[in-house]
Amino acid sequence: xxxxxxxxxxxxxxxFSINYVTYPTNHSVMTHSDPVQSGRYYKLxxxxxxxxxxxxxxxxxxxxNLFNRVYLFRPDKYEHSVSKIESGKRVLLSFALNV
Numbered sequence: 001x002x003x004x005x006x007x008x009x010x011x012x013x014x015x016f017s018i019n020y021v022t023y024p025t026n027h028s029v030m031t032h033s034d035p036v037q038s039g040r041y042y043k044l045x046x047x048x049x050x051x052x053x054x055x056x057x058x059x060x061x062x063x064x065n066l067f068n069r070v071y072l073f074r075p076d077k078y079e080h081s082v083s084k085i086e087s088g089k090r091v092l093l094s095f096a097l098n099v
Contacts, residue, residue, distance in 0.1 A: 003027045017096045023055065028084040031058075034075040036098055041076035044095040051088035058083070 003024040010018040023029075034041060047057075047069045057071060059080040064072035073080065082090065 023090040029082040031081040042097045046093045049091035051085045053086035055085040055090040056083040
């Protein structure tokens with residue numbers, strides 16, 4: 001059973017959103033891309049808390065990757081995933097822009 005993600009919307013509009021997301025122990029994100037109806041989709045993720053074990057973000061192409069804590073990428077264009085969180089939790093502040 002996959003643990004439930006807590007996704008708290010801080011701000012949301014048609015083109016821009018900010019979310020505070022908590023991924024618990026035993027959660028993983030399968031390799032995928034995020035389809036959009038039109039435009040270009042960008043995500044800027046700040047990892048606030050890293051799990052003790054696991055929870056590694058992988059992306060086939062990051063525009064920016066700073067210290068494996070700050071990621072700017074195109075989720076509509078490039079596949080991405082998060083490995084299984086074995087211990088602890090992964091918390092991030094996520095900014096999404098669709099232009």
